[in-house]
Amino acid sequence: MSHVVRRQPDGRLILLLGALAACGPISIDMYLPSLPSLAQTFGVSPGAAQATLTSFMLGFSVGMLLYGPISDTYGRRPVLLGGIVTYTLATIACMLALSIDALVLFRFVQALGAGAAAVLARTIARDAHEPADAARVLSMLSIVSSIGPLLAPLLGGQLLLLGGWRVVFGVLMLFGVLCALAAFFRVPETWPREKRANAALLRSFTAYGRLLSDPVVLGHLLCGGMGVASMFAYITATPFVYIEYFHVPTQYYGLLFGLNIVGIMLGNFINARLVGRLGSLKLISFAATVSCGASLFVALVSLTGWGGLGAIVAGLFFVVGVVGLLTANCTTDLMHRYPHNAGAAAAVFGAVQLGLGALASLAVGFWGGVGPEGMGATIGIAGLLCYAGRFLVVRLHGRPVPLRGI
Known part of the structure; x- marks a missing residue:
């Protein structure tokens, strides 16, 4: 009979899972410096170019909803491999796209595949470690997975200078191939057969309804999801705000972007050191409070023009820096x-995060123009809603699970 081998945190496994979890963020961040160039190539508006980001986030969200219950039923490893192969093939299609509409479609399919790596890397980490270690392991995994997004916009800016946005997708294709090989040879199956809902896939999907009926879950979704929504409003807007509005050179955009990745890494490092002592609830409360305050500051600066680029960068450092702490x-x-529905729980959390991120991205695009006003307004609203989620989590955390057998 198969069984899960619980282990102490394994540095090699964390490193590999962190690389897999970074698949989606790298596919977003390496692409960001190309957005203004992409709009010029296809002769479309900034909003149309930003739609390629929105479609990726929607595909990412849908993918995670699919992979969570499927992996609970059939195991983690085959679902992970299938998703990475889908990602790699779709990346080739993106590289060859001849219109903005085709690129929007192919980015959606690419994200469907990337969702497998995102949700299952974290689920495998949870499967393989004792509960007392899981939050610390997920924080360590987030630190590792932040390295790629830290370097991605810098590399993307240089690739844009060397050969344009299609070269960026060529590099992402190679990354997908490496992820597929690493997963095939090094990632173990961590969900034993006796724990799988054999021939009960539909029952696995019904777990979503049970999860969403729990007010504690809803509080977590709102708290963590709105933190991520703020981050994606920033991701969508800053290629135009920094490069076209504040005239930051394309090759230096990645430096400003990298400051916020450093903030995420710092937040995750703090979480890994303190979660065992303080517990998740206190850290969620702290991070949501910081996120709300910093979001309102960014909104004020963006809408009034006070402080200019420096004030926006400073405020965004704290808005983005606590996202990893919240999500972990x-x-x-x-x-x-x-x-017993860990895959579904991770999937619904990740899907709601990305869904809210896509809505924030759309809100920024609908605002129009290249100024910071749309970004600031969207981030300010998301910060207030994040704090509302914090209120639900703190107030209702002690409630029991509403249904048995979950």
């Missing part, structure tokens, strides 16, 4: 609350 603790708490 919210995800861990949900998976421990629903241990």
